[in-house]
Amino acid sequence: EIVVTQSPATLSVSPGERATLSCRVSKSISTYLAWYQQKPGQAPRLLIYNASNRATGIPARFSGSGSGTDFTLTINSLEPEDFAVYYCFGGTFGGGTKVEIK
Amino acid sequence: QLQQSGPGLVRPSQTLSLTCDISGDRVSSNVVAWTWIRQSPSRGLEWLGKTYFKSKWYSDYAAAVKGRLTINSDTSKNQFFLQLTSVTPEDTAVYYCARERAVAGTFDFWGQGTPVIVSS
Numbered sequence: 001e002i003v004v005t006q007s008p009a010t011l012s013v014s015p016g017e018r019a020t021l022s023c024r025v026s027k028s029i030s031t032y033l034a035w036y037q038q039k040p041g042q043a044p045r046l047l048i049y050n051a052s053n054r055a056t057g058i059p060a061r062f063s064g065s066g067s068g069t070d071f072t073l074t075i076n077s078l079e080p081e082d083f084a085v086y087y088c089f090g091g092t093f094g095g096g097t098k099v100e101i102k
Numbered sequence: 103q104l105q106q107s108g109p110g111l112v113r114p115s116q117t118l119s120l121t122c123d124i125s126g127d128r129v130s131s132n133v134v135a136w137t138w139i140r141q142s143p144s145r146g147l148e149w150l151g152k153t154y155f156k157s158k159w160y161s162d163y164a165a166a167v168k169g170r171l172t173i174n175s176d177t178s179k180n181q182f183f184l185q186l187t188s189v190t191p192e193d194t195a196v197y198y199c200a201r202e203r204a205v206a207g208t209f210d211f212w213g214q215g216t217p218v219i220v221s222s
Contacts, residue, residue: 001165034207043198043212044147050205089207093147 002026006087006094012102015078021097023071023088033090035064035073037082044087048073075099104199104213112193112220118186122199122213129175129182130155135202136182137209138173142195152202153182189220 003026013019023033031051036044046055048064051071061076071090075082083101088094108120122136129136135154141147151163153173163171167186175182186193197216200209 032206034205034209036209043200043215044209045212046208046210049203049208049210055210087147089147089149089209091207092149095146 002029002091004088004090004092004094006097008097009095010098010100012100013078014102015080017078017102019075019078019082019099021073021075021086021088021099023066023073023090023094025069025071025090028068029090031067033064033066033071033088035062036087036089037084038087038096039084047086104201104211106197106199106213106216108197108216108218110217110219112189112218113222114190114220115188118184118189118193118197118218118220120184120197120199120216120218122182122184124180124182124201127201128177129180130177132156133204136173136175137200137202138171138184139198139200139209140193140195141198141215144192145195148195150184191220194218194220 005024007022033051035048038044047058047062052064063074065072085096085098087096103125105123112118135152137152138150151173153161161173170187172185199213201211203210
């Protein structure tokens with residue numbers, strides 16, 4: 001069974017700064033990785049699919065990279081609405097990274 | 103758009119049944135899969151399984167619920183369903199239906215979520 005590990009668990013960032021989130025998968029999945037954003041009381045929202053493709057309507061400040069077992073989600077110049085929990089999915093979901101206001 | 107319905111309270115050992123109504127797509131589309139995912143504080147987000155049509159119907163299930171979970175569909179009503187048997191308090195969670203696009207793991211549309219409590 002694939003194990004997906006996200007780090008850090010919590011990331012404290014000031015608005016306008018960059019956030020870098022990591023996702024590691026226990027075996028190679030090529031680029032079959034997606035990133036999701038979830039806010040309280042809402043369903044997760046697709047941000048990135050196939051490791052680096054932005055979903056429809058997702059701002060350009062969100063970018064994804066990586067292949068094999070190591071993946072990164074970068075959020076440039078954080079906006080107030082970006083503070084949320086982020087999950088990656090590579091066969092199973094990771095435990096999430098909470099991006100909070102510093 | 104996906105609209106979920108079903109009970110919010112299920113007794114232990116009973117069967118949890120949820121429905122997901124699809125609008126804007128066909129359950130019989132051969133380029134997507136129809137998926138159930140749940141979320142709880144103890145287990146996080148958990149992919150449960152999916153059903154899809156490629157000349158015939160297929161279903162895949164997560165190992166953790168295999169044997170208890172059935173996902174199927176009704177093409178005449180454009181719906182798909184979750185049935186989870188022999189529920190325990192560990193099955194308490196928010197359940198989501200979602201559409202998975204051609205690239206695996208790409209859940210691009212989600213239902214609103216159904217909170218389910220398993221309790222006597």
